[in-house]
Each structure stands twice: as C-alpha cells, then as structure tokens.
Amino acid sequence: MSSPLLLCVRRSQPSDAEGASTLVTLRLPSDIGCIEEAVELVVRHCLAGHQATRKTRFRLQVVLSEAISNAIVRGNQEDRAKWVDVRAELLADIIRVYVSDEGPGFDPGAVPDPVHPTQLDEAGGRGLYLIRKLVDLVQFNEQGNTICMTLRRP
Amino acid sequence: MGFSQSKDASGVTVVQCEGQLIVGNRQELKDLVQAAVDQGERRILIDFSRTGYIDSSGLGALVSISKRIREAGGELRLAGLNEDLRSLFELTKLDTLFTIAETPQQALAGF
Numbered sequence: 026m027s028s029p030l031l032l033c034v035r036r037s038q039p040s041d042a043e044g045a046s047t048l049v050t051l052r053l054p055s056d057i058g059c060i061e062e063a064v065e066l067v068v069r070h071c072l073a074g075h076q077a078t079r080k081t082r083f084r085l086q087v088v089l090s091e092a093i094s095n096a097i098v099r100g101n102q103e104d105r106a107k108w109v110d111v112r113a114e115l116l117a118d119i120i121r122v123y124v125s126d127e128g129p130g131f132d133p134g135a136v137p138d139p140v141h142p143t144q145l146d147e148a149g150g151r152g153l154y155l156i157r158k159l160v161d162l163v164q165f166n167e168q169g170n171t172i173c174m175t176l177r178r179p
Numbered sequence: 180m181g182f183s184q185s186k187d188a189s190g191v192t193v194v195q196c197e198g199q200l201i202v203g204n205r206q207e208l209k210d211l212v213q214a215a216v217d218q219g220e221r222r223i224l225i226d227f228s229r230t231g232y233i234d235s236s237g238l239g240a241l242v243s244i245s246k247r248i249r250e251a252g253g254e255l256r257l258a259g260l261n262e263d264l265r266s267l268f269e270l271t272k273l274d275t276l277f278t279i280a281e282t283p284q285q286a287l288a289g290f
Contacts, residue, residue, distance in 0.1 A: 057203045083263045090234050094202050140272040146246065148239035151271050155235055158270050 029054050030063055034070055047115040052108050055101040055126075057094070063111065064089045071113050071120050078179055084159045085120070085176065091152040092124040092172050100126030100170055119161075120176045130169030182211050191222045191290050193283065197229045200237035208237075212244045221253030222290055226283045228259030238273060245277065254278070258286035 031052040049070045053059045068085050093109060101107040107127040114121040139150045157163050162175040181204070183195045192215050200208060212223060225241070227233070233241075241257070248255045258280040260268065268274040280286035 060201070060203065061199070079263070086232065087234075087267070090201070090232075094234060094236065098202065145272060145276055146242060148243045149235075151235035151238055155267065155270060 028062065029056070030059060030066065032066055032070075046117070049111075049113040049115065051111040053093070053111070054105050055097045055103050055107050055109060056105055057097055057103065060090060060093050060097065063093055063109075067111055067113055067122070071115060071122075075178065081176070081179055085122075088156045088159050088174050088176075089122065089124075091156050092122070092174065095152050095172075096124050096126035096128075096170075099131070100128030102128065118178055120178065122174045122176075123171055124174075125166075125171040128170050130166075132169060133163075133165050182208055184211060184215065187224075187287055189287065189290070191224055191287055192220045193287075194223065194225045195229065196225060196227050199232045199234075200227075200230060200240065201232065201234045202236035205236050205240035209240050209244055213247060216247060216251050216253065221248070221251065223248055223253065224256045224258060224283060224286050224290065226259045226286075227257065227261075227264060228283065230259070230261075230264065233264055233267060235271075238267065238271060242273070242276065254290075256280060256286045256290060258283045 033050045035048045036046060049067060051063055051067055053063045064086055067089055068082060071085060072082060093111065096109040097103060101109065110125045112123040133153060136153050137144050137150055139147065139154045144150065156174060160174045160176050164173040165171065181197055185193050187193055194211065196208065215223060245255045256278045259282060260279065268279065
C-alpha cells in the first residue's frame, strides 16, 4: 500500500533576506498512524546536509511529533477527511516549522501549566509545554490552528 | 514495536516497552497494566531499555497507570530511560512523580 503522505522538497538559491535555501512541505491525513513516518521524513529533510547534534535531532523530533499529534487529535478531531500541513523553511541559521490543521483553533494562552503542582497528576496537557521548552520561539496564527516553531541551529 | 510482560524471581511484573510509547499505542500499555492490576499484581516495573521515544501522550498514559496502581495499593517503577527520554521527564517534572531507576536491576532491588 502506498503512503498517504504528500512530500515536496524545493531547494533554491539563497535569494531573500534570510537566505532561504530549502522549503519542505508535507501533507498528511488526520491518522495518528501517519505521525511517525511524517516526523521521520520532515526531520530527515530538515537536517540533510547539516552536522546536527543528537540533541538537535531529538528536539526536532519531539516538537514535530507533538505539533502534528495536536493537529490530528485536537485540531482535526481525527477526522480523516481533514488534512494536516507541515511547512519547514530551512535557513542558514534557523529551522522554522509551521504545522496547520483544519480545526477551529484554540487559545494557547488558556492551556494550564502542566508542571504546576495541581496539574502534575493530570494525564494530558504536556505537548504544547514541551514544544515551548524545546524551541527558541513559538507563535500561533490569529485563529490558533497554525503553530510556528523556530529553532536556531547550534 | 510493542509490549511484553514477564515476572521476575521475586514476583514483580516487568513490562518491556519496545520501540515507542506514543499516542498510537498508549492504550495498549494502559490495558495491559490494568489487566495485571485486575489479576492482583501490585508491584509493576516498566522497562524502557529498548524504547527510542515517548511522546506527551505516552507520558500522560504513565501518569494514569501510576494513579491506578497507587489506588490499588501498589507501586510502579520505571527503568532504562535513555538520556533524551530522561530529559522529557525532567522538563515536565514527572521525575518527581515516579520512581525512576537507571537499570531494571536497580529498580528491582528492594522492590
């Protein structure tokens, strides 16, 4: 059976102000069974040609896995008619990854702090926290259904 | 990838997690441990020596499992986490919630 993931990698000459050289886009259905393959593909293309440390690879794996999982489970409610789009912009010094779903969005400011003593025993709510801890900058679009994660290359 | 269950010489239930503990298989682990608790097992060790990745859903599943075992009067221990996985427990402060040993042998000592 062929993979339902749609991958596109476009390499260009450094032309804009940030010297963008590679754009990786991936579209996947809202199927949690696709997360592992999607993460592996995007991480591989994000780090191709770079001397990435094990720590950088792990950070990227974690934040992609959490963002895609949130998009599928919370954003798209595992509705297989809806898609998740990943767009990674690979610049000289940074990796910027957008993950978008087709859900109504959410208020990231309303997510409880999972390390607060009253929350520590709760089963959920650690995904966004881990993302915030492991990347240099986290931003959302106004609707709250696209997350932008920026990692500086070490 | 999956979970296997055995019992050590002192009667501790040892669950081996192979591959990943993620949103796609966390329920399998929860069901396996719940079945062990239902059968009267009270000392349970989850061995992550062969685990490459745990996502936040997997961490949440471990919190739920720990609660169930505690409510039944038992104890859960974790062992074998690699450096990267250990860092996830530290970031989320879950290292304060679980008894974590470096190796299964250390976890079983005095269990």
